[in-house]
Amino acid sequence: MYLRCIECGHTHPPTLRYACAACGGILRVEGESGLAPPPGLPPGMWRHAARLGVTDPGAIVSLGEGETPLLRAPHLEAAIPGFRGELWLKDETRNPSGSFKDRAISAGISKAIELGARGVVCASSGNAGASVAAYAARAGLGAIIIVPAHTPDGKVTQIAAHGAVLLKVPGHYSRSYDLAAALAERHGYANLTTTFINPWAVDGLKLVGPEIRAQLGGRVPDLVLVPTGSGPLVEGVARGFAAEGFAGAAGPRLVAVQAEGCAPIVRAFEAGAERVEAWGMPDTIASGISDPLIGYERDGTHTLRLVRQSGGTAVAVSDDALRGAMRLLARRAGLYAEPTGASPIAALPALLARGLVPEGAVVVCLITGHGFKDGRAYQEMPARIHPVPEPGDLAAVARLCESALAEKD
Ligand SMILES: *Cc1c(COP(=O)(O)O)cnc(C)c1O
Ligand SMILES: [Zn+2]
Numbered sequence: 001m002y003l004r005c006i007e008c009g010h011t012h013p014p015t016l017r018y019a020c021a022a023c024g025g026i027l028r029v030e031g032e033s034g035l036a037p038p039p040g041l042p043p044g045m046w047r048h049a050a051r052l053g054v055t056d057p058g059a060i061v062s063l064g065e066g067e068t069p070l071l072r073a074p075h076l077e078a079a080i081p082g083f084r085g086e087l088w089l090k091d092e093t094r095n096p097s098g099s100f101k102d103r104a105i106s107a108g109i110s111k112a113i114e115l116g117a118r119g120v121v122c123a124s125s126g127n128a129g130a131s132v133a134a135y136a137a138r139a140g141l142g143a144i145i146i147v148p149a150h151t152p153d154g155k156v157t158q159i160a161a162h163g164a165v166l167l168k169v170p171g172h173y174s175r176s177y178d179l180a181a182a183l184a185e186r187h188g189y190a191n192l193t194t195t196f197i198n199p200w201a202v203d204g205l206k207l208v209g210p211e212i213r214a215q216l217g218g219r220v221p222d223l224v225l226v227p228t229g230s231g232p233l234v235e236g237v238a239r240g241f242a243a244e245g246f247a248g249a250a251g252p253r254l255v256a257v258q259a260e261g262c263a264p265i266v267r268a269f270e271a272g273a274e275r276v277e278a279w280g281m282p283d284t285i286a287s288g289i290s291d292p293l294i295g296y297e298r299d300g301t302h303t304l305r306l307v308r309q310s311g312g313t314a315v316a317v318s319d320d321a322l323r324g325a326m327r328l329l330a331r332r333a334g335l336y337a338e339p340t341g342a343s344p345i346a347a348l349p350a351l352l353a354r355g356l357v358p359e360g361a362v363v364v365c366l367i368t369g370h371g372f373k374d375g376r377a378y379q380e381m382p383a384r385i386h387p388v389p390e391p392g393d394l395a396a397v398a399r400l401c402e403s404a405l406a407e408k409d
Helices: 045-051 074-079 102-112 127-138 153-161 173-187 201-204 209-214 232-243 264-271 295-311 319-333 339-353 394-406
Strands: 001-007 027-029 071-073 084-089 118-121 141-150 165-169 223-227 253-259 313-317 362-367
Touching: 045 102, 071 201, 071 209, 074 084, 074 223, 074 319, 084 165, 102 127, 118 127, 118 173, 127 141, 127 153, 127 253, 141 153, 141 173, 153 165, 153 295, 165 173, 165 319, 173 264, 201 232, 201 319, 209 232, 232 295, 253 264, 253 339, 264 295, 295 313, 313 319, 313 339, 319 339, 339 362
Parallel strands: 084 362, 118 141, 141 165, 223 253, 223 362, 253 313
Antiparallel strands: 001 027, 071 084
16 A cells, blocks of 8 residues: 555655645555454444555444445435436435544544554544544544634534534634644644545545445446535545446546535536636535635645546535425435535536436435534424424314324425
């Protein structure tokens, strides 16, 4: 195993390194450990330990991440005008801390421990921080988590509950990113920020593709819709299919979904640009993808290339569309997602309008984060809640239920 720069090809030994020594480019893990699945771990992605980067089984920190369900959603299909394909939901809310970040953090913290890290630091829009806090607690390591001051309460509470040191920094996420990089250096802590900065963490996302293909009985989906911040999850999906022989245009078309209030990759895609430019101040309810990429625009450029190589596209969705998608997921598919997690559903009408979802298309939406983390948007939705001051009057309660059930939801 070694680290290779995706820009200049320079190779480095397999250590904790965050950028190419020659050009500053993004590093990628090449090779696999070949490790036999260690006994005693909970079910999940370490079943495929051989494909990941950890060579010392004693270093693995797992809470049972990965191997999440892929659910067909017939009632949701019927509720989307013009949709005549198969809609599948990859339910990443089921990961231990409630988002797909657990895949990257389990891989990244395990490798950091193998390489002798004394503690971990992470800049996060909330979910990566919650994941790092949980895995550091499980490993008995100190954790410093840095989040933007406007991070949703549910995520802040979750991080604090695990005992991490939590630093709230005013302004956009990129400021937290810079502070994390500086603190990691000063303390000798591993940086588990989940942009493309830690190649061992990003490497942990590549099993998503093979899981989807196995769950579809060996079929490759036509489209995979990915909520996209800087894009490690897009790369994970692309790499996973490539590893099984479905690289670039032979793999699924990848759709990067962003929020209209923070859409640097969509803007570059639509302009036909080669490079992604940083966004200003994000303004959206989708906290999980509010990443303006200031100072690491190259991450977005890399993701843009992956999307183009797949023959895919990039779509921005409004906050209203996100609320509508959350409602549909909750009421037509039984899934409770945070705004970001519902963004692929919000993107479907735009893809249909562009003719990208032909009849019979197999469409996979990655539902990346749990509704428990940020329930505010649901609280503003009309709900069928009724006070029952006299529960003894069964006939009246039954009448109430009958009329409430008959209302359109
Ligand atoms: C971090 C996050 C994303 C974005 O993932 P990237 O790999 O950074 O592009 C999407 N959804 C949720 C819920 C997230 O927490
Ligand atoms: Zn390089």
